[in-house]
Amino acid sequence: MNAMGRQGQRSGAPTAHHQRQYSDQLFDASSNGRWLQSAGLQHLQSSNANNLPPLQGSRMYWNAAPRGFNGGSGSEYFTDPSTPKNLQTRNGEEAESPSRFSPGLLDLHSFDTELLSEMSVPALYDAPSLYRSVPGRSLDDSDTYLANNKQIGRARGVPDNNLLKSFVADKEKASNVAKIKVVVRKRPLNKKELAKNEEDIITIEPRFSSLTVHETKLKVDLTEYMEKHEFVFDAVLNEEVSNDEVYRETVEPIVPIIFQRTKATCFAYGQTGSGKTYTMKPLPLKASRDILRLMQHTYRNQGFHLFFSFFEIYGGKLFDLLNDRKKLCMREDGKQQVCIVGLQEYKVSDVETIQEFIEKGNATRSTGTTGANEESSRSHAILQLAIKRSADGSESKPPKLVGKLSFIDLAGSERGADTTDNDKQTRIEGAEINKSLLALKECIRALDNDQGHIPFRGSKLTEVLRDSFVGDSRTVMISCISPNSGSCEHTLNTLRYADRVKSLSKGNNSKKDTLSSSTLNLKGSTALPLSSILQHGTTFEDDIGDSWPEQADREDYDIPEEFQEPEKPLWKKNGKVDFYSMSTSDDKVKRANVQTKSKDPPKFETKPSQGDDDLNALLKEEEDLVNAHRKQVEETMDIVKEEMNLLVEADQPGNQLDDYITRLNTILSQKAAGILQLQNRLAQFQRRLKEHNVLVSSSGC
Ligand SMILES: Nc1ncnc2c1ncn2[C@@H]1O[C@H](COP(=O)(O)OP(=O)(O)OP(=O)(O)O)[C@@H](O)[C@H]1O
Numbered sequence: 001m002n003a004m005g006r007q008g009q010r011s012g013a014p015t016a017h018h019q020r021q022y023s024d025q026l027f028d029a030s031s032n033g034r035w036l037q038s039a040g041l042q043h044l045q046s047s048n049a050n051n052l053p054p055l056q057g058s059r060m061y062w063n064a065a066p067r068g069f070n071g072g073s074g075s076e077y078f079t080d081p082s083t084p085k086n087l088q089t090r091n092g093e094e095a096e097s098p099s100r101f102s103p104g105l106l107d108l109h110s111f112d113t114e115l116l117s118e119m120s121v122p123a124l125y126d127a128p129s130l131y132r133s134v135p136g137r138s139l140d141d142s143d144t145y146l147a148n149n150k151q152i153g154r155a156r157g158v159p160d161n162n163l164l165k166s167f168v169a170d171k172e173k174a175s176n177v178a179k180i181k182v183v184v185r186k187r188p189l190n191k192k193e194l195a196k197n198e199e200d201i202i203t204i205e206p207r208f209s210s211l212t213v214h215e216t217k218l219k220v221d222l223t224e225y226m227e228k229h230e231f232v233f234d235a236v237l238n239e240e241v242s243n244d245e246v247y248r249e250t251v252e253p254i255v256p257i258i259f260q261r262t263k264a265t266c267f268a269y270g271q272t273g274s275g276k277t278y279t280m281k282p283l284p285l286k287a288s289r290d291i292l293r294l295m296q297h298t299y300r301n302q303g304f305h306l307f308f309s310f311f312e313i314y315g316g317k318l319f320d321l322l323n324d325r326k327k328l329c330m331r332e333d334g335k336q337q338v339c340i341v342g343l344q345e346y347k348v349s350d351v352e353t354i355q356e357f358i359e360k361g362n363a364t365r366s367t368g369t370t371g372a373n374e375e376s377s378r379s380h381a382i383l384q385l386a387i388k389r390s391a392d393g394s395e396s397k398p399p400k401l402v403g404k405l406s407f408i409d410l411a412g413s414e415r416g417a418d419t420t421d422n423d424k425q426t427r428i429e430g431a432e433i434n435k436s437l438l439a440l441k442e443c444i445r446a447l448d449n450d451q452g453h454i455p456f457r458g459s460k461l462t463e464v465l466r467d468s469f470v471g472d473s474r475t476v477m478i479s480c481i482s483p484n485s486g487s488c489e490h491t492l493n494t495l496r497y498a499d500r501v502k503s504l505s506k507g508n509n510s511k512k513d514t515l516s517s518s519t520l521n522l523k524g525s526t527a528l529p530l531s532s533i534l535q536h537g538t539t540f541e542d543d544i545g546d547s548w549p550e551q552a553d554r555e556d557y558d559i560p561e562e563f564q565e566p567e568k569p570l571w572k573k574n575g576k577v578d579f580y581s582m583s584t585s586d587d588k589v590k591r592a593n594v595q596t597k598s599k600d601p602p603k604f605e606t607k608p609s610q611g612d613d614d615l616n617a618l619l620k621e622e623e624d625l626v627n628a629h630r631k632q633v634e635e636t637m638d639i640v641k642e643e644m645n646l647l648v649e650a651d652q653p654g655n656q657l658d659d660y661i662t663r664l665n666t667i668l669s670q671k672a673a674g675i676l677q678l679q680n681r682l683a684q685f686q687r688r689l690k691e692h693n694v695l696v697s698s699s700g701c
Pocket residue numbers: 074075186187188190239270271272273274275276277278279370373375376377378410411412413480
């Protein structure tokens with residue numbers, strides 16, 4: 001049975017729309033080989049489209065159970081799908097016809113973002129609780145303020161001084177909302193895991209937005225030891241955190257700024273069964289509620305409208321979830337802007353209608369069963385809330401797009417290696433999913449790096465999201481992790497992915513060259529010692545008031561010194577030792593202490609053991625340094641291996657993948673060169689230590 005059959009596609013009567021057949025891009029297997037060769041991985045070349053490695057999987061059967069976004073709990077599903085055309089609002093009125101504003105050929109860009117008269121971001125932003133979880137708080141609490149807000153209804157007029165000031169202040173607040181926010185959510189152990197007595201290997205320190213993965217490893221002699229991996233993110237949410245709190249931490253802060261010509265994207269990433277759908281489900285409805293409130297209060301009578309669309313990307317193809325899974329086409333116009341041909345967009349003005357649409361869409365989504373999740377999303381579902389505005393307040397002309405909030409429930413990042421089922425369809429699904437996850441990561445990196453070229457064409461997902469990534473955009477990534485020991489490797493992969501996405505997000509978006517950005521990405525994957533962050537003075541108190549605190553500057557403790565400064569002489573004839581500057585803050589503290597000591601006039605050490613002690617301590621430091629770098633290289637190798645797996649499974653080369661491999665190779669060679677340099681230094685040091693010992697013993701001490 002083909003993919004479509006298995007999805008139970010409906011043959012609902014298509015509405016009359018312009019459609020253009022989209023033919024999937026054919027990928028050149030030879031270029032697949034090229035990038036593998038460039039990475040020195042020719043042996044993986046056989047893993048191309050015609051010869052994929054057997055993907056294992058515990059996916060047993062196809063299951064078209066509805067799932068996806070809705071406003072309810074994880075277990076709520078839509079049970080009574082009706083076609084959107086027949087949708088009625090609660091008060092019996094018919095919902096706006098999709099064709100009223102949707103011309104059938106929906107060009108995501110044809111409605112140019114309107115040049116709005118400058119308008120303040122609602123003072124909702126003033127509430128610190130928007131950034132920190134306060135139980136029971138909702139936008140309702142702000143209604144009184146909003147109703148009295150003098151800016152209401154004035155924004156279109158000539159701004160007076162205060163309004164202007166307020167606008168500037170609000171604008172600043174809006175720009176304080178980081179371009180990329182990475183939040184991690186841990187789910188509780190499930191029944192299966194509890195029954196198997198699986199351990200919870202994740203500890204969370206919410207105060208420092210940090211978490212530790214406790215990985216059990218085996219030594220060569222087969223004794224067990226524990227390796228700790230520490231990570232720090234913008235926020236880390238433990239298993240007790242409610243969906244309301246997740247909303248407050250992630251989406252609530254960006255809702256007001258989509259009225260400010262911002263396009264925001266919120267997506268969940270993680271292993272299959274880690275809680276992505278559970279997390280994403282309630283967010284769109286909560287956001288719609290807040291958007292409608294803002295429209296009805298702050299922006300009342302200002303011509304704003306909310307539009308709703310919901311579609312999925314399955315196997316690289318687009319399907320309208322609100323129009324009987326009608327196949328959609330994507331095309332680029334002359335300005336390289338993406339249009340989704342035939343996507344139904346509905347004007348909505350009440351929460352009930354939105355909920356019905358969400359449920360309707362969820363009911364239509366493609367799901368399957370994986371080992372970790374009986375109802376696994378095998379597609380990326382994209383729910384978009386678009387804010388549009390009628391230019392002159394009248395509805396004679398189509399309204400223009402002002403801002404957009406996209407919610408993406410990504411398909412599970414189950415790796416080929418985890419699946420035992422190697423049926424072709426499953427492999428194609430897996431390859432497509434991995435390809436898009438990889439492409440998404442690349443786009444986010446490129447964006448945050450302000451790179452001129454954003455590799456949107458890496459996948460359908462990124463092509464579709466193109467307009468959410470250009471211009472003034474915000475991205476919230478929620479990384480979902482499973483706590484059980486059996487998921488340790490996946491959890492580490494998810495956290496490394498998240499860390500690499502985050503590693504470039506310092507809020508300043510300064511230009512960085514490709515190489516250094518890649519270096520940072522890779523560095524970011526190395527677990528950050530909490531101690532070093534604390535030493536940088538970042539405290540919880542410092543973070544309060546700053547919604548999305550910037551990370552401590554990683555360069556301070558992550559860039560190997562040998563790449564920054566020329567080597568200094570190690571040991572001078574007068575017996576005074578010059579110390580290397582070290583790369584970690586810990587080491588810097590040590591060095592500072594040692595240097596303070598060495599300010600005293602050097603005394604001739606009569607006890608050889610003292611000099612030896614100093615030198616031995618130094619030798620130990622050198623050894624530690626070499627080991628640290630070796631570990632870093634090993635970790636980098638792990639990352640490269642993981643990326644390679646993804647690339648192979650994604651099975652789609654593309655130019656950006658070539659570039660990516662080249663960058664990884666460069667970083668690896670740099671790291672290897674660094675290790676070699678350190679080893680030479682160590683050997684040199686050992687020679688000098690020997691000389692020193694000879695000197696000391698010949699002086700008769
Ligand atoms: N934070 C949580 N609290 C309670 N239950 C949760 C939580 N997160 C997930 N679950 C439960 O775990 C199961 C799997 O979650 P979910 O379907 O959201 O995973 P997923 O990451 O979307 O998987 P897939 O990628 O396969 O679609 C569901 O039964 C869900 O209700």
